[in-house]
């Protein structure tokens with residue numbers, strides 16, 4: 001029963017959650033993946049950044065955002081004093097909605113999201129971030145249960161399970177649409193202000 005599975009996942013501690021994801025065969029993506037991509041960073045960080053799904057580089061390395069979009073993400077995070085290699089209030093935990101790469105980077109399918117998102121929910125519950133940055137349509141849909149476009153959701157503070165959520169463009173989108181980088185900077189500033197006023 002799917003509800004049993006979600007309840008089991010919701011009771012796992014961090015190491016068991018990692019092991020469960022590494023062995024996951026809950027959807028067809030397990031057949032084409034090279035590595036699962038659990039997440040990276042300090043699991044007690046104040047900031048949590050959530051993307052869509054591993055791409056080619058991430059699938060090879062088993063780490064999120066290590067390709068071109070990840071380099072842009074790292075630069076943006078550095079600019080606000082955050083890094084995946086630091087801890088606590090300078091740290092950030094980075095994860096995706098899907099833990100396995102969709103073939104040829106196609107969009108996640110609804111049933112893949114349904115099977116995989118209990119892992120993300122448990123990650124958020126265990127990290128207990130002070131702020132979540134939801135990057136792109138799939139992170140936003142999963143956390144906020146809305147189909148509203150990013151452009152209409154950004155610029156204000158949303159909530160997921162009580163945690164403030166800032167909606168912003170996915171860095172892969174920014175690579176194709178650099179004119180929207182200014183809006184993403186504004187979103188990062190809103191995230192900083194929101195953490196400071198919590």
Ligand code: URA
Nearest residue numbers: 051052053054064065
């Ligand atoms: N895009 C994502 O959404 N996540 C990654 O890990 C890499 C690219």
